[in-house]
Amino acid sequence: MSVRVRLAPSPTGNLHIGTARTAVFNWLFARNQGGTFVLRIEDTDRDRSKAEFTNNILDGLTWLGLDWDEGPFFQSQRFDLYDRTVQTLLDKGLAYRCYCTPEELSALRESQKAAKQAPRYDNRHRNLTPQQEADFETEGRVPVIRFKIDDDREITWDDMVRGPVKWKGSDLGGDMVIARAAKRPDVGQPLYNLAVVADDIDMDITHVIRGEDHIANTAKQILLYEALGKTPPQFAHAPLILNQKGAKLSKRDGATSVSEFREMGYTAAALANYMALLGWSPPDGEERFTLSDATAKFSFDRVNKAGAKFDWDKLNWLNSQILHEMPIDALLDRLIPLWQTAGYEFDPEGDRPWLERITATIAPSLTLLPDAVDMTRSLFAIDVEFDDKATKQLQGEGVSEVLEAVAANIDNSLNSEDEAQAIIKAVMKEKDVKKGVVMKSLRAGLTGSLQGPDLVQSWLVLHQRGLDKKRLEKAIAMGE
Ligand code: GLU
Numbered sequence: 001m002s003v004r005v006r007l008a009p010s011p012t013g014n015l016h017i018g019t020a021r022t023a024v025f026n027w028l029f030a031r032n033q034g035g036t037f038v039l040r041i042e043d044t045d046r047d048r049s050k051a052e053f054t055n056n057i058l059d060g061l062t063w064l065g066l067d068w069d070e071g072p073f074f075q076s077q078r079f080d081l082y083d084r085t086v087q088t089l090l091d092k093g094l095a096y097r098c099y100c101t102p103e104e105l106s107a108l109r110e111s112q113k114a115a116k117q118a119p120r121y122d123n124r125h126r127n128l129t130p131q132q133e134a135d136f137e138t139e140g141r142v143p144v145i146r147f148k149i150d151d152d153r154e155i156t157w158d159d160m161v162r163g164p165v166k167w168k169g170s171d172l173g174g175d176m177v178i179a180r181a182a183k184r185p186d187v188g189q190p191l192y193n194l195a196v197v198a199d200d201i202d203m204d205i206t207h208v209i210r211g212e213d214h215i216a217n218t219a220k221q222i223l224l225y226e227a228l229g230k231t232p233p234q235f236a237h238a239p240l241i242l243n244q245k246g247a248k249l250s251k252r253d254g255a256t257s258v259s260e261f262r263e264m265g266y267t268a269a270a271l272a273n274y275m276a277l278l279g280w281s282p283p284d285g286e287e288r289f290t291l292s293d294a295t296a297k298f299s300f301d302r303v304n305k306a307g308a309k310f311d312w313d314k315l316n317w318l319n320s321q322i323l324h325e326m327p328i329d330a331l332l333d334r335l336i337p338l339w340q341t342a343g344y345e346f347d348p349e350g351d352r353p354w355l356e357r358i359t360a361t362i363a364p365s366l367t368l369l370p371d372a373v374d375m376t377r378s379l380f381a382i383d384v385e386f387d388d389k390a391t392k393q394l395q396g397e398g399v400s401e402v403l404e405a406v407a408a409n410i411d412n413s414l415n416s417e418d419e420a421q422a423i424i425k426a427v428m429k430e431k432d433v434k435k436g437v438v439m440k441s442l443r444a445g446l447t448g449s450l451q452g453p454d455l456v457q458s459w460l461v462l463h464q465r466g467l468d469k470k471r472l473e474k475a476i477a478m479g480e
Contacts, residue, residue, distance in 0.1 A: 003035025004206050007061075007068070008196065010042045011053035014257035015060035017249065018211055018241050021275045025238055026209045027066045028276065028291065028298040038203055039071035044195055046076070060258035064272045065291060073203075075195055082190035085198040085228065086145055086179050090187070094227045097143035097182060098125040098175070099136035121146070121174030137184070145182045146175040147194075147224065155219040160207070160236035160300040167219035176220055193217055197224040200233060209236040236300050239279045242307040249310050265368035270319035279308040287314075288321060316367050323366040332359045335372050342373045344380040354464050361457035378447040379461050384471045390444035391478060399441045400479030402431050406442060407472040414463050420456045445475030 005026045009019050030037040041057070043049035058072065075082075089095035098121075100108075109119045126148065128136075136143070153169030182188030190198075196217075200208060208218075218235050225232040243253045255261050261271050272291050281304075282289065282297045289297075323331065332355055336348050346355060362375045378384060386394065393399065409423040424438050431438075443455050446462055462468040 001206060003030060003033040004038060004204050005030050005035060005209055006038040006040050006200070006203060006205050008040045008042050008199075008210075009057050010045065010048075011050060011057060012045065012048040013053055014056040014259050017256055017258065017261070017275070019057075020060060020064065020066075020258050020271075021241060021278050022210055022238060023061055023064070023066050024272060024275045024291065025236070025280070025298075025303070028295055029207065029209060029236075029300070030069075031292075031295040032298045035206075036069045037067075038073070038205070039068040040073045040199060040203070041071075041075065042192070042195070043074055043076045044082075044190060044192075049076070056257075056259055060262075063262065063268050064258065064275075065268060066272075070203075073199075075199065078195075078199065079190070081198050081202055082179075082195050083187050085194060086182075086187040086190060089147060089178070089224075089227055090145065092227065095145050095147045095178060096126060096128070096175075097133060097184075098146045098177075099128070099133070099141040099143045100125060101141060119173070121176075123148075123175050126175060142181055142183050143188075144177045145179040145188055147178045147220075147227070148175050149173075149220070149223060153223070155222050157218065157222060157232070157235055160209075160234055161239070161303045162237055162305050165215070165218075167216070169223075172216065172220055178224075193220050193224065197221050197228070201225070201228065201230050205233050207234045207236065209238065212237045212240050236303070239304055240307045241278055242309050244309060244311075246307065246309070253310065254312070265370040266315065266319050267322050267369070270315065270322045273318050273322075274315045277314070278310070279304050288318065320367040323369070324364055326363070328356050328359050328363065331363055332356055334369055335359060338370055338373055339376070339380070342377075344376070346380065354461065357457070357461050357464065361461055362453045365453050375453055378449065378452070379458060382467070384446070384448040384474060386444065386448040386475070386478065387450075389450045390448050393440055393444040393450065394475050394478040396441075396479070398431070398433070399437075399444075400476045402427060402433060402438055402441050403445050403472050403476050403479075405430055406438070407469055407476070410463070410469055410472075415460070417456050417460070420459055424456075441475075445472050 007019070007023045007026050009015070027037055029035070039061070041054055043054070061068070086095065105121070108122060112119050125146075149169050149172050151170035155167040155169065157165055159165045176193065177191055178194035179188035179190050215237050218237070222232050241249045243249050249256060255264060258271065269290065273289060276289070276291065276294055277287060280298070281302055282294060283302060284297070336355070339346065348355070358376055358379055362372055365375060366372060405427040406423060409426055414420060414423070424435065424442075427433075427438055428435055439455055440450065442459065443450060443452065446455075446459055446468060452458060459468055462471065
């Protein structure tokens with residue numbers, strides 16, 4: 001039987017990094033096995049599901065290169081299937097209507113709490129007589145539908161990540177609600193576990209790959225498969241994503257949704273690469289790869305059980321590697337909109353050779369795309385602002401003479417790194433100063449700061465716009 005996996009996000013928020021990592025594992029496994037990757041949007045919760053979140057999820061998956069083969073299917077269009085499934089369970093006597101009121105259930109919880117017991121439903125409406133049901137209905141109570149879970153059941157499965165897993169029926173909280181608002185003859189609004197099993201059966205899903213937070217649901221779902229006379233799929237529970245302190249990754253850790261990472265300036269290639277490493281390691285130990293490179297190497301044997309700690313340094317490293325190796329042309333195309341938003345003045349077409357030179361100058365220093373905005377501020381600016389350290393440098397003994405000598409050597413033919421180096425050498429000789437002095441003074445004078453991308457390249461960029469001499473004149477005046 002060919003492999004069929006699914007990603008089943010709920011559109012109640014933007015594409016979460018945990019869901020995206022689950023998507024990566026599903027995608028890698030499907031592609032490794034020559035299988036099918038199905039996308040199903042779990043939007044049965046009408047109040048919390050929003051079209052904008054669905055769009056965010058689809059955009060995020062597409063941006064990451066996680067293409068799906070079937071779908072997106074929407075659970076909100078599949079209620080008939082869930083109704084039929086609930087009805088089947090009622091007909092088989094494996095589910096029933098429970099008429100407990102919220103007050104009764106909270107009183108039950110309180111008494112369990114007082115007795116230091118775990119909260120659970122005590123199955124009190126499991127065996128109501130038709131007369132009792134009719135009486136509750138006359139009272140106007142609206143039932144839910146519960147699926148019977150016997151306490152003495154033992155549920156086991158061989159998890160592709162965790163190995164053999166065992167659950168006791170008594171740990172599942174009593175008979176579980178599978179549909180709400182089930183006033184006869186309606187079978188109500190289906191809940192998560194019911195809809196998932198109905199869909200996974202209907203869509204012939206062979207492997208359910210999802211986060212470890214669903215492990216108790218898996219035990220419940222296995223009982224539903226059994227009740228419906230179906231063989232459960234195989235399950236793989238990927239480890240949770242944790243912060244550096246070992247707690248679940250949250251907003252406070254910086255970012256949790258794919259769109260936030262994108263806005264921060266991470267590339268899709270780096271984020272996808274990094275997500276694959278959140279819980280998995282390739283057998284050859286190579287940490288840099290594209291998702292398509294990884295398909296051949298992927299297996300659940302190398303997925304960890306332990307939580308995966310989110311390592312910003314590694315993600316930053318991957319992103320910087322990808323930016324450093326990107327062709328200048330492609331990198332420039334990504335930088336142009338950022339520079340435009342920053343209000344820098346240039347002609348994206350006519351200035352292209354100059355822009356390429358700027359891009360090449362800063363490419364080796366980039367970690368995130370938006371770093372390029374600050375790094376190039378002094379290259380785009382018409383006038384230079386000197387910061388405190390640069391001012392101090394320019395006011396140093398003999399610095400203006402050094403810069404005067406540089407300025408005197410600049411002519412219109414300056415175009416290459418060699419020519420710029422030759423000027424620096426000549427000034428060292430003429431003024432009898434060390435190279436460091438010339439470089440530091442030149443950096444302060446040309447860029448207004450003592451830090452920045454490659455100095456000689458920055459100089460050439462400024463020279464191309466005829467700005468280097470003007471800046472040096474201003475810098476010389478600072479020292480006088
Ligand atoms: N809608 C569920 C979620 O977003 C899907 C879990 C599953 O894969 O079954 O967590």
